[in-house]
Amino acid sequence: MSATSAASSRDYHGHIWPTRFVSYFHVYGRSGGLKFFGGTRASTPRSAILVCALAFFFLAEPVWADPFRVVAIGASNTSGWTVSSEHTYPHVLEQMLRSKGYDVQITNAGRPFDTTAGMLGRLDSAVSDKTNLVILQPGANDRRFFVSPERRAANIAEMKHHLQSRRIPVVVFDPVFPEDYYSFDRIHFTAEAHARIAAELMPEVIKQLERTKAPQKAARLRALGKH
Incomplete structure (x- = not known):
């Protein structure tokens, strides 16, 4: 549909609509996708609605996006x-984030009796390329199995470096925990x-x-600005 005059316009059904000066888009649906052509000229309420829909398409969070x-x-x-799975900090953190409206999926890759050497050895199998963030809690088993502090620190550093080489951010959570x-x-x-750990990790x-x-939001804004 396009404007026929500064005062009115006729759509392809023959209906006449009062015009307003708004940015418009012609949208052509083809097998290859959508093509957008923009400008500023008289348009009808229907095309104004189309503009709003397109803006929402580019700016809103897509419901089909991966978590x-x-x-x-x-x-x-x-x-x-000693606690059930729904009380572990990964699960509690996931629920806390979802309650705030974040679409998050947290996989618990903890393993009893594991050491930092064991975590390093299974890092690639536990962390897929689609992972957006790793939380590393090294634990205290190294000390129990007589691993030196230097070796423990080196294993943690190697895990960080390896994840960074894969462009996966990592949060190392390794404080001195209170007795309680x-x-x-x-x-x-x-x-x-x-x-409490989930609450500390949440920010x-x-x-x-x-x-x-x-960057995803910026890309949508740039795409909208081009049209």
Whole structure:
């Protein structure tokens, strides 16, 4: 449909519409996709609606987009020893983020008794190329298996370097945990500790998520601006 005069326009059904001066798009649906041609001239309410729909298409978050994928690597305190799977910090963190409207999928790749050497050895199998972020919680098994602090630090550094070479950001979460984080065995986290860890990690995950989405939003804005 196109404008026929400055005062009115007729669509392909023969209906006459009052015109307004708005940016317009001609859209041609073909097997090869959509073609857009823009300008400023008189247009009808129907074409104004089309412009709004196109703007929404480019600027809104696409509902079919993949979720932001996170993999949590660690030992038994990641996998959830002494607590149920829904109380582990990866699961709690995922639920917290979803409650804030973030489309996030967190895979729990914790393995009981694992060391930093074990995590390094299984890193590629645990972290697919579609992963957007890795949370690395190295745990304390190195100390229990007489691995030196230097070797532990070197393994962590190698994991970071390897993930960065794959262009996958990594958050190393390795603080000195307070005594009240631990359960009766003095080794494993309580459910309350898992919830507190999830809350501590949440701002960093959101920052990485927004950093990843920013170029996608900018690309949609550029695409809209061209037309």
